[in-house]
Amino acid sequence: MLHRETLDTTLLPPSERFGMWLDLVARTSAPMRVRSAHDHDFVARADFVDLGPIQLISYDYPSLEATRTPKLIRQSDPELYMLALTICGVGTSSQDGRQSEIRAGEFTFYDHSRPHDLGHHATEPEKDQATSIVMMIPHAALPLPPQRMAALYGGRMSGSEGIGALLAQFLLQVTRHPEQYHAADASRLGAVGLDLATTMLGRHLVAEDAVPTEVRRRALLAQVQAYVHRHLGDTTLSPQVVADAHHISVRSLHRLFEAEDITVASYIRDLRLTRCRRDLSDHALRNQPVQTIAARWGFSDKAHFSRVFRAAYGMSPQEHREGSSHPARIVNRAASMVNSLPAD
Numbered sequence: 001m002l003h004r005e006t007l008d009t010t011l012l013p014p015s016e017r018f019g020m021w022l023d024l025v026a027r028t029s030a031p032m033r034v035r036s037a038h039d040h041d042f043v044a045r046a047d048f049v050d051l052g053p054i055q056l057i058s059y060d061y062p063s064l065e066a067t068r069t070p071k072l073i074r075q076s077d078p079e080l081y082m083l084a085l086t087i088c089g090v091g092t093s094s095q096d097g098r099q100s101e102i103r104a105g106e107f108t109f110y111d112h113s114r115p116h117d118l119g120h121h122a123t124e125p126e127k128d129q130a131t132s133i134v135m136m137i138p139h140a141a142l143p144l145p146p147q148r149m150a151a152l153y154g155g156r157m158s159g160s161e162g163i164g165a166l167l168a169q170f171l172l173q174v175t176r177h178p179e180q181y182h183a184a185d186a187s188r189l190g191a192v193g194l195d196l197a198t199t200m201l202g203r204h205l206v207a208e209d210a211v212p213t214e215v216r217r218r219a220l221l222a223q224v225q226a227y228v229h230r231h232l233g234d235t236t237l238s239p240q241v242v243a244d245a246h247h248i249s250v251r252s253l254h255r256l257f258e259a260e261d262i263t264v265a266s267y268i269r270d271l272r273l274t275r276c277r278r279d280l281s282d283h284a285l286r287n288q289p290v291q292t293i294a295a296r297w298g299f300s301d302k303a304h305f306s307r308v309f310r311a312a313y314g315m316s317p318q319e320h321r322e323g324s325s326h327p328a329r330i331v332n333r334a335a336s337m338v339n340s341l342p343a344d
Helices: 014-028 070-075 146-152 162-176 183-204 213-230 239-245 250-258 264-281 290-296 302-313 317-339
Strands: 004-008 033-035 045-051 054-061 063-068 080-088 090-095 098-102 106-111 116-121 130-138 156-158
Touching (some): 014 033, 054 162, 090 106, 090 130, 098 106, 130 162, 130 183, 156 162, 162 213, 183 213, 213 239, 213 250, 250 264, 264 290, 290 302
Antiparallel strands (some): 033 063, 054 130, 080 130
């Protein structure tokens, strides 16, 4: 499983919780002057996921304000950019003379090597926590001209449309469900996240030319793949539909997939087959007809579905379903034996 480390202040007495949080901030990014109206009982949590070139941190706390001063920067400078997505609450970001109010679903971007001020407060302090996800990006890892990045410091960017929405979905998925990925996926996931962040920042700079061509290609590929995942059940899904949705030609779409050693149509078909195979193996769906499952994932023709399923897996959908039922019976029998053992 993808490795995640968690810090939970509730494991300590209330009087020690805020101090624990200050130590966390100093160790994971760099020293900051942090203040909170809840410092007497700072109930907070942070989850860390390392993804090769980047690190993701999911924060959950009541409220806080933080300042990074020139003196603190001289003491420690890890040379990091911070791209923060506000999930709940209202944030403020100020750097290089620009100040913004960051609402839920919006990003802000700043350079941890320059003085800045941050704030994040729960909308209803008595009921809610302030939550966010921060992507920590080493200066050297971001393939954009450093001299142009200042135009984005302290600003706000949408996380609900275009590449911003895809990046927000990526951050939420990885931080909330790390168990769905293997540890070996970490570097690849980090590269995907970095490509999406680079492309979003490049577009807000109005500097598409500043984003390396391969980064733009990988970011567009991730966007296309996410679209296909969301529309697998649509029987009209085709290379033409996918191309039209992304305002590119079918020929450009096919070129996009050439480096993946698979055609667009094969990618769609293989994903559909994987979903069908998974559902046919699910004991909870045993009462659903095979064709109902096939139709759910875009196979409207029963004969065609059986043909491509057999070609992919060497058996019919029904044979696969029947074969999948045996392990379940073994597990259920073992569970019954355990439940029948006398208690100590």
